Amino acid sequence: MMTATEKLNIRFHTGLTQEEKKFLYLLAKLVEDTDNMETKYALDIQDVMCELGFPFSSDFHPLTNVTYLLRSEVLDFFRKEDENRIQTSWLTGILYGAEETQLYVQIDIELKDFFLNLKENPEMITFCDVSHLERTISKRLYYLITHLGEKAGTSVYTMDELFETLEVSGRSYSQFSHFKQRILDKAVKEINEKTDLLIDITPMRTGRKVTKVMFSFQRLPL
Template sequence: MSDKQLITKDNKLISASYSLGIPEQRLIFLAIIEAREQKQLIDARGVLQIKAKSYQEQFKVEKHTSYDALKSATTGLFDAHFEYEDIHKQTGKLARHVIRWVQNITYIDAAGMVELQFTDAVIPLITRLSEQYTEYELKQVSELQSEYSIRLYELMMQWKAIGKTNRISVDDLRRKLGVDPEQYKKMNNFKARVLDHAINQINNHTDIKAEYEQHKDGRVIAGFTFKFKVRDDKRKTTTETEKRDVDTADIFTVKGLNDKQLGRIVRNPAFMAEYNHLVSPTSPAGQSQQGWEFEMINRLKKDASQFSKRPIKDYLEY
């Protein structure tokens, strides 16, 4: 792949509502780039091959993690869809489009590779672009460890020339970020566990510095506006890290938890269901409960940021 890897999407796709995990989003990124490098911009109906090695190198993960990610993304992406609204050309009425991402997708474990074909409706949204499209470098989202931070970064890039989004209603924002209707119903939870966490990751791992402003209807928060500035140097410094909102950051760490509590967390059925894609079925962690606990506890201690689907301490409540 070339040095400058650009992700380019029609604004209809940027503004669409969908829920995709990190492996699925990353697979789409690599497929868009592969389509460009195969010069399929005019007609991307051909089969695109995405190799685990590309996933491993781009997102700086271990080899077995890249294999597991592609394997889980194969099923996840086939089952997924996105929605957007526009004006129907013939009737002039508002139309809601519900579209699948791929028409077929295959995982070849021995080759460490995925083959996929986008659906016909997706192709013009990533290839035949009008003047209304959004473009950014893949490296800016490569280190983001939350599906919400990836989507929020994309939404802000749609307004890159201005540095401020329009007002987005709470319901619309939840749909665009792919937050499940049953998750984080209370506003303080939604802000802390979705928005604050996403903003924190964006500020520490991308080329922009962002913040949000909330808008109320009476006493109720009805929407948000996101402001951001592009910066030349996105690298974190010790001082910047220390200035982070500790209350927000700590909910995604294992600070203050002992090994017994960590054991309870990794044995939690919800934790196991959400992170079993991180280990290979043939590895010690995939073969026994003891192996799973040993591997996951060590990973939590080493880098808890990869476990960002919900605050770590939430798993102690089940």
């Protein structure tokens, strides 16, 4: 099973706009290891507007739209250490100050490791630009294969890990042939045609049942 941070990294790269990513990075720069669930992070509204590329204005509705969407998106993942299921959102609390100069944000403590990782790795903002891929599952598969930064190699994932990461219902694809034809083959084809990544898949069986999939990959110069 992937760690919560790895799963959240995939959501970060494949489910958010550049403005949303930049906002989360600005927030991550304020997060400390000693923070707790009561910690509130203060950001200057005009500074954030500027960093996100919005024009200088007393109207900060573009920013409220960004925070609204981050507050609305449901994150669903499992903690690796105890396999407890967590459902939360990128932001758990948002308060715009009465004088309209400060923004106060709270996060779920379950996301602290993700934010600390983002704080130490700002290159995550520009890494893995897959906005030109049409299929969301293609984006998730691309990052799953490339998130360790290797240029070539093999990765093996169980069927449950693939269902979870690609956000596909395992009950809908009890037969591997259907999953391969309708999900994997289409995603691999789009990635191979439109990105710097070449992928080949090899089913791995336990008895007659496919229980894992091996991905052989190579990143090519752009």
